[in-house]
Amino acid sequence: MSWLWPVDASAYADHVDLLLGGFTVLIVALSAPVFILMAVFAVKYRRGRVADRRHPVDNSVGLETSWALIPFILLLGFYVWATWLFVDLHRTPADALEIDVVAKQWMWKFQHPGGQREINTLHVPVGTPVTLRMASQDVIHSLFIPALRIKQDVVPGRYTTLSFTADRPGTWHLACAEFCGVDHSVMGGSFVTMTPDDYAAWLRTADTDATLAEAGAALFRSHGCSGCHGPSATVHAPPLEGLYGRPVPLEGGEVVTADAQYIRDSILLPRSQIAAGYPPIMPTFANQLGEEDVLRLVAYIQSLADARPEDRP
Amino acid sequence: MSTTAEPPAETEEERVSYFRSGTSLRSWLLTTDHKRIAILYLLSITFFFFVGGLAAALVRADLMTPAPDLMTNEGYNRAFSLHGIIMVWFFLIPSIPNTFGNFLIPLMIGARDVAFPRLNLLSWYIYMAGGLFALATLVLGGVDTGWTFYTPLSSMYANGSVVLVATAVFVTGFSSILTGLNFIVTIHKLRCPGMTWGRLPLFIWSHYATSIILVLATPVLAITLALIAAERLFGLGVFNPALGGDPLLFQHLFWFYSHPAVYIMVLPALGVISELVAASARKPVFGYEFVAGSSIAIAVIGFLVWGHHMFVSGQSVYASAIFSFLSLVVAVPSGIKVYNWTATLWKGHIALDPPFLFAMGFIGLFVVGGLTGLVLTMLAVDVHVHDTYFVVAHFHYIMVGGTVSAFFGALHFWWPKITGRLYPLAWGRVAALLIFIGFNLTFFPQFLLGYMGMPRRYHVYPPEFQVLNVLSSSGAGVLGAAYLLPFVYLLWSLRNGAPAGPNPWGATGLEWTVASPPPEHNFAEIPEVTRPPYDYEIERHDA
Numbered sequence A: 001m002s003w004l005w006p007v008d009a010s011a012y013a014d015h016v017d018l019l020l021g022g023f024t025v026l027i028v029a030l031s032a033p034v035f036i037l038m039a040v041f042a043v044k045y046r047r048g049r050v051a052d053r054r055h056p057v058d059n060s061v062g063l064e065t066s067w068a069l070i071p072f073i074l075l076l077g078f079y080v081w082a083t084w085l086f087v088d089l090h091r092t093p094a095d096a097l098e099i100d101v102v103a104k105q106w107m108w109k110f111q112h113p114g115g116q117r118e119i120n121t122l123h124v125p126v127g128t129p130v131t132l133r134m135a136s137q138d139v140i141h142s143l144f145i146p147a148l149r150i151k152q153d154v155v156p157g158r159y160t161t162l163s164f165t166a167d168r169p170g171t172w173h174l175a176c177a178e179f180c181g182v183d184h185s186v187m188g189g190s191f192v193t194m195t196p197d198d199y200a201a202w203l204r205t206a207d208t209d210a211t212l213a214e215a216g217a218a219l220f221r222s223h224g225c226s227g228c229h230g231p232s233a234t235v236h237a238p239p240l241e242g243l244y245g246r247p248v249p250l251e252g253g254e255v256v257t258a259d260a261q262y263i264r265d266s267i268l269l270p271r272s273q274i275a276a277g278y279p280p281i282m283p284t285f286a287n288q289l290g291e292e293d294v295l296r297l298v299a300y301i302q303s304l305a306d307a308r309p310e311d312r313p
Numbered sequence B: 001m002s003t004t005a006e007p008p009a010e011t012e013e014e015r016v017s018y019f020r021s022g023t024s025l026r027s028w029l030l031t032t033d034h035k036r037i038a039i040l041y042l043l044s045i046t047f048f049f050f051v052g053g054l055a056a057a058l059v060r061a062d063l064m065t066p067a068p069d070l071m072t073n074e075g076y077n078r079a080f081s082l083h084g085i086i087m088v089w090f091f092l093i094p095s096i097p098n099t100f101g102n103f104l105i106p107l108m109i110g111a112r113d114v115a116f117p118r119l120n121l122l123s124w125y126i127y128m129a130g131g132l133f134a135l136a137t138l139v140l141g142g143v144d145t146g147w148t149f150y151t152p153l154s155s156m157y158a159n160g161s162v163v164l165v166a167t168a169v170f171v172t173g174f175s176s177i178l179t180g181l182n183f184i185v186t187i188h189k190l191r192c193p194g195m196t197w198g199r200l201p202l203f204i205w206s207h208y209a210t211s212i213i214l215v216l217a218t219p220v221l222a223i224t225l226a227l228i229a230a231e232r233l234f235g236l237g238v239f240n241p242a243l244g245g246d247p248l249l250f251q252h253l254f255w256f257y258s259h260p261a262v263y264i265m266v267l268p269a270l271g272v273i274s275e276l277v278a279a280s281a282r283k284p285v286f287g288y289e290f291v292a293g294s295s296i297a298i299a300v301i302g303f304l305v306w307g308h309h310m311f312v313s314g315q316s317v318y319a320s321a322i323f324s325f326l327s328l329v330v331a332v333p334s335g336i337k338v339y340n341w342t343a344t345l346w347k348g349h350i351a352l353d354p355p356f357l358f359a360m361g362f363i364g365l366f367v368v369g370g371l372t373g374l375v376l377t378m379l380a381v382d383v384h385v386h387d388t389y390f391v392v393a394h395f396h397y398i399m400v401g402g403t404v405s406a407f408f409g410a411l412h413f414w415w416p417k418i419t420g421r422l423y424p425l426a427w428g429r430v431a432a433l434l435i436f437i438g439f440n441l442t443f444f445p446q447f448l449l450g451y452m453g454m455p456r457r458y459h460v461y462p463p464e465f466q467v468l469n470v471l472s473s474s475g476a477g478v479l480g481a482a483y484l485l486p487f488v489y490l491l492w493s494l495r496n497g498a499p500a501g502p503n504p505w506g507a508t509g510l511e512w513t514v515a516s517p518p519p520e521h522n523f524a525e526i527p528e529v530t531r532p533p534y535d536y537e538i539e540r541h542d543a
Ligand code: HEM
Pocket: B053, B056, B057, B059, B060, B080, B081, B083, B084, B085, B087, B088, B092, B146, B147, B148, B392, B396, B399, B400, B404, B442, B456, B457, B458, B459, B476, B477, B479, B480
């Protein structure tokens, strides 16, 4: 019945199906008394029909409390289950394969860590946790992979992430679920899950000149970042080696973690958060760099996470 | 047409009816009689129902095949945006309150009119002005933002007359606020002697709850729309991140209004159903206090659940968990109503007339809509079905299956009161049944489509979704025809129906104590209430 029930490509998807199945049983049980009794009463107590109508009750606190509380308590059980599954979905696995996603009217662009790029098709290995780091170049989009039972909005101005582990190799749908303008309904493509070997082979055939971090390093030089942040800089700017993932004290006294969002904002909205002890002289690059380039720079700075400023060439 | 001879066959009562108290166009357009204003609304919302319905017909026709057929992608987007905007703000929100609420509230509480009759007329003019803006948008090519106006699409990227249509909605909002205000004051101040809060018909309770939401929530919508216009026209950076704004702020503001607004659309319907069930079963409503209190509970808790529209927007996991929990809480008072209606039927004297059939249809569809709302509240399930046809099916079960069925139920129950004429009951039964069947055929397949993974607002879709889409579109054909049917026999009854008399259903309630149609100032003498509501004769004691 391929037109009645969706295909599934992960254990998580099976779990969601099970949750829905169980919940459907509950809501059928909660509504069955209403449907059955309404029909029975309509027949039995039809006007003009003889029936025992003596001693009707029109108020009962006991009944009211039980039909308010019993369904609610049963629902709470499912609430716990569904929320637990949802929290699980939002846990980013530490060793995940990170793939960058940029949405723009009306296409999906993917960048693999090795620098391989693809449009409207996403290849991933099965059995490996994958985390998508997603940015939008214009309006809100939403990456929807029905076979995994997951979606996540892609919001301009902030990174969102989506983590999953696919379990079955195959080719599935990938769609945009948030209305994004004229060609919203054709902003989709394929989601291809492959065995790790096939994925490795695919990575080799997909053409690329540099890894994501290497491409970021090139941008770092060509856009003059190194002029301020590099070893021979004459201005007072913080070194970016060892920055990623560390706490950063800000001018106002606040301390934030230097995650991808922080680095993105440092490049595109430098005035919003000033590192303590430095002059606010960094210019914005909003007019020069698109979200894809910024993601490459983030990958580069992320690759320096374990480096120390002293080791600079 | 100025001087006509007095029609000889009229009885004394009919001659002074609100219908005959003036026949010129002027006497209608400048009336302050709540009953005439109700008729003005009835005509105008019917017009908008057809405009919105036409847009839905285009959408459904195009979805018969996976490929684009009738319209371009742009045209399709404009069709469903228009459909949503017109149906929500120009049909559903004013539907029951502004027609039946206006007509019945003063009659039910024993008053001669609403508290501010001129303000009432002004509400209608404001509504019409908003409607003209909406029609102007249509003539100028429409908008392609959907009825939800998500930013920054609406504020920076969409082409089309966004500011104009935002103005249309902004303006009608004032009509809602004034009507809500008028109802609140009327219910507080104009109850006749003996009409205590505990004796109010449940229709009044639910309109009271609705009015609170109208007054408190609508201003938030007005502000939000004004901010969109400011960003679009002057580049004020509120929602667009490129200007330093936050797109999710828009969603918070919009749903802070729009979730309560769904209760604006359904609470009046719940009030109607309580009246219909009691009159059809000739019994007091079971658990009156609980049914009345649940309306207020819904209105209050309804303000705390807006985040359930944003589970995949990037909102924090903790916020989502809390909004999910509160959404379960708000379902409880709705459940209470349904169980109480069922218990009302027990040991009743049930007449299977059109009002009862519409009420049963309502309860069935409202239950399905409400329970699938609980499915959507389950976080892990919502991640999958958010923004798919599952959601479309869910809200149509409530807003169309529920509210529109209740609207037709109200029309069939109070038509004899409003017009003084009876309509053919058999045709009413046929219409109730056809609407129920057509509705399920249209919208049930959409639940399956949504779980299959068909996103909403899709003009072009993968071929494996076609079977269910064809089913849905065929159902829409049946539903469209079924909606037209009552117009035929109800209009026919205006001329040919038998005179109704004051109380054709043998119902309780002050509106049934005056002539049909009611005289100009309702009550010659303000009545005094001495008995509880729904005081039907039941066999409390052994005979
Ligand atoms: C009487 C009241 C109705 C109301 C208040 C109503 C309301 C709505 C709303 C608010 C939407 C969301 C619009 C959007 O997603 O932009 C919608 C979508 C839709 N409605 Fe209705 N509707 C009504 C009747 C109907 C009928 C009778 C049909 C079909 C015969 C219909 C078919 C649709 C379809 C197909 C969509 C989805 C369009 C899409 O997202 O691609 N509606 N409706």
